[in-house]
Amino acid sequence: MMKLSICNLRISILGLVTSFALAGCAGDPLESGVDPFAPMVFKEGATAMPLNPPNNATSQPFYVSQQTIFKFAVDTNSILIGNDGITRYIVILTSPNGNSQVQYEGIRCDSFQWRLYGTFESGVWKENPLSTWRAIQSNVPNRYQASLAQGAFCNFTSQEKNIKTVINALNPNGFTGQIKPTNSYGVID
Template sequence: MIKSFQKSRSYALSALICLTLTACGGDPMVSGLDPFAPSVFKEGSTTMPLNPPNPDKLQSFYVSPTTVFKFSIDTSSILIGADGVTRYIVVITNPSGDQQAQYEGIRCDSYQWRLYGSYESGAWRPNPLSQWNYIKLHVPNRYQAALAQGALCDFSSQETSLKAVLRSLNPEKFTGGTQPTNSFGVMGN
C-alpha cells in the first residue's frame, strides 16, 4: 500500500512538473523572447518594375514652394510591403520638360528612403549603391518627405491601405508640403 501511494505521488509530482514546464514554455522570461523588445528590420526582396511609368496613372503632388521640379507618383506602382517598406515609381520633371523615373522605397518606422533603381534608355537599371538614407525635411526637393508625410506614412507607421494612400494623394487633400503634428502638438520627424 505504501509503494502504491509513493507511486501515485510520484506520478502526480511528475504530472505537476510537466504542466509547470509546459506553462512556462511561452513565458518570455523563460524563452528569452521579449515581446516588448524592438524588432529587427528585415527587408523583403525587391524586384525592379517590369514596365516604365504609366503616364495615365501619374499623380502630381506638392513638395515645396522653393523647388523648380514637378514630382509625380505612378499610382499603379505603389506596393505596400509586409516588410514595412512602401515601394513606388516617382517621376521627376525638370523645368525644360525632361523626365527622370526612379523606383524607391520608404520606411516610416525609421523615416528613411532607398533608391532601388532608375529608368534609363527604356529599361530599369538597379542602383548598385542602394542603401537606406534618412529623409531630409529642410531641402527644396524634399519629395520623399512630402510622400511620407502626405500619403505613405501615418506618423511613424506605414499606411497599410492602398485606398487611403490614393485618397491622400488627391491634390485637394494632399498635405505633404506640411509636417503633421501628433495629438500633443509636437512636430513629427
C-alpha cells in the same frame, strides 16, 4: 484489464498536464530569454524591379515645396505596401526644361528613411548597386520623399496599410505632404 485501463488513463492525463505546463513555459520571456520590450530588428523583404515603365495615365502629380523648380508625380499603379514595413513606388521627377528622371524607391515610416532601388534609363530598369537606406530630408527644396511620407504613405511613424487611403491622400486637392501657400484671399498661388 480494468486496472490497466485506469493506469493508461492516468498516464495519459499526466502526459497532457505536463505538455500544457511545458507549453506555458515556452512563451514566458523569463524562461525563453526573449525580451518582449527589446526593439524589433528590421528585416527587409526581397525587392524586384518593376516589370513596366511608369504609366502616364495613372501618374498622380503632388506638391512638394514652394522653393522647388521641379515637378513630381507618383505612378499610383506602382505603389506596393509591403509586409516588411516598406512602401515601394515609382516616382517621376521633371525638370523645368521637360527632362524626366524615373526612379523606383521605398520609404520606411518607422525610421523615416528612403531607398533608391533603381532608375528607368533608355527603356530599361537598372538596379542601383549602391542602394542603402538614407534619412529623409525635410528641410530641402526637393523634399519629395518627406512629402510622400508625411502626406500619403505614413501615419506618423507607422505605415499606411490601405492602398485606397494612400491614393486618396495623393489627390492634389487634399494632399497634405506640404501645404500650398495661399494669399490673403485664400487663393492658391
